[in-house]
Amino acid sequence: MAEPEVSDAERELFGGPLRYDVGWSEHEGAHLELTMRSALRSMPGLVGGALRMAWRADRRALLAVVLSEVGQGVAAAVGLLAVNAVMHALLGSGSPGQRVHAVLPGLLVAAGAAVVNSALAGWSTSRAGRLEPLVERVATTQYLAAAASVELEAIEDPEFRRLIDVAQYGAGSARRMIGACVAALNGTISLISTAGVLTVLHPVLLPMLVLIAAPRGWGAMRVAQERYVSVMSWIEHVRAGRLIGNLLTERTAAQEVRVHAVGPFLLSRYERMAESAEAEQERLAAGKAVTEWVAAALSGLALAATYAALFVLISSGHMGLAVAGTAVVAVRSGSASLGALVMNVNQLHEESLYVRDHARFLDEAARRTLPGGGDPVPAQVRQIVLDRVGYRYPDRETPALDGVSLTLPMGSVTAVVGENGSGKSTLMKILSGLLLPQSGTVRWGEADIASLDRSQVFERVTLLTQDFQRWPVTAALNIRIGRPDRAAGPGDLQPSVDYAGAGPVIAKLPDGLRSLLARMFRGASELSGGEWQKIGLARTHWRSSTSDADGVLIVDEPTSALDPEAEIAAFDRIRRLAAPNRAVVLVTHRMSGVRHADRIHVLHHGRLVEHGSHDDLMAARGRYASMFTAQAAQYAPAPVIPRPASPTVADPS
């Protein structure tokens, strides 16, 4: 297999050639397997898999397709036999008038068979048209459900992410496999009927038919094989090109694209990458043309040999003229069926490679799915305790958390501070049950989280993170989605809106809570970052206020986009969310927001190095005190405003 040429744009942007790693390594041997023999060998398994999917989707439609395809085969055979009868009548003895009379019944049967054939073909097309989207939907739903139910650890694992990426093509391929299956079934049945008729006419005709179709089958295999290998080795390149294209149109990149002139730069790289992909297309097309020409020439030679054989058989008296006439018709339709069949089997095989990725993803996702069942979480837990918790990300040398112990009593506010990368977000993921500790325990009351029903643990957790989801739905649903299974009218949501101070934000929207918050749709509204954070806070309130059981509220950098006044108010509101049945955990870099917490923990390189109240920690003059003082110093009045030694821009005055 020739390695694709690396474009200079690819080197410059991505540091080297992009390759399709996981999916590709799985398929690397696939082109060797993509031969006629292996395709035919794997045929029953492939067809079985596709039929099982179709059976699950709509068994009546599937039965209708099979029946109509079998019916078409029978009609084709009847049609050929009728043609044979017509030939016999035409070339038989008797006056021309008598022969025309003798031809009529055969002609009528042939016409009837053709009508039945086309009616059945229409029926099959309509039923297959129903089956195909259904199968695609079943496969897509399986894919989405599996992706949404795996552990967070799987989602953060780059290998698994790539598998998610590759498997997305499986649903479309499953749909196309149904079409290819129907076509292959059609081809097989009409081939069997033609072969049967040919064998009845003369035994030598069947091998001739195979000889005519074989070169075309070889050609189709070769073209498909080259295309598949090319698609696989260029897939990353194509994806990268698409990514660059998207960057030029994306809203988030729009400012830098213009001000930093990134637009023309990326556009030229996009064009250079597209040029190398086009060169590959051209190479494929040239190869295809040669292969098809050779196949057509060989097939033509075989056809000439067949006609020569027919001539020899007729002149030596081994075959009558009528039989020879029918044979010509049968050979033509049979070779067309065989050629189409080979192509369909080949397509079936090619599509199945993607369907196998889909199946592999489903298997892997099932292995990594969140476990169902477990002990129920007690309604009253009094406190949540982390005991010497350790966690290391799979691709990291050092642990993100190392022997972390802390207690969160219900009704308390606990703050966690620490420098970037100290492990705060990881700690929150452990606390919420999204990650399980690799060492140590997390206990809800007396119960170890590892033995608890995780869906019940999630029930008790409320999350408000800095990058909380901005759902492209209405403002009301953006709040209600904090507990989506609980129905709520605008009146029910009002306390949450008021709590978050989001009243003025909603009042500004054209349709109040019913306004759509998604820029991608016409007529929808967009909010600023700070306004969105108020919606996030309202969602948090809605989730907290709709449960009476003991739980934890985790707030990770909730105020980064709020103005100073809103920030003070937000910290105050979050503190008020601590209720007898709720422990609040607050993660933030804003030191002013944590000083009123009941207890503050300082994380450093994954370890808890200090804890206590604000006053205790300030008195200890440790890491917390220096972080607090450094931030407070920014607001202290400076006695002298430093000026640059020499102005960098000439003063116009």
Ligand SMILES: Nc1ncnc2c1ncn2[C@@H]1O[C@H](COP(=O)(O)OP(=O)(O)OP(=O)(O)O)[C@@H](O)[C@H]1O
């Ligand atoms: N999904 C991940 N895979 C691998 N390493 C990770 C992952 N997430 C975080 N890390 C690493 O774990 C360490 C702790 O990260 P974490 O996000 O918990 O820190 P943080 O204190 O929340 O940082 P920040 O204040 O910047 O948000 C860091 O070294 C980080 O690079």
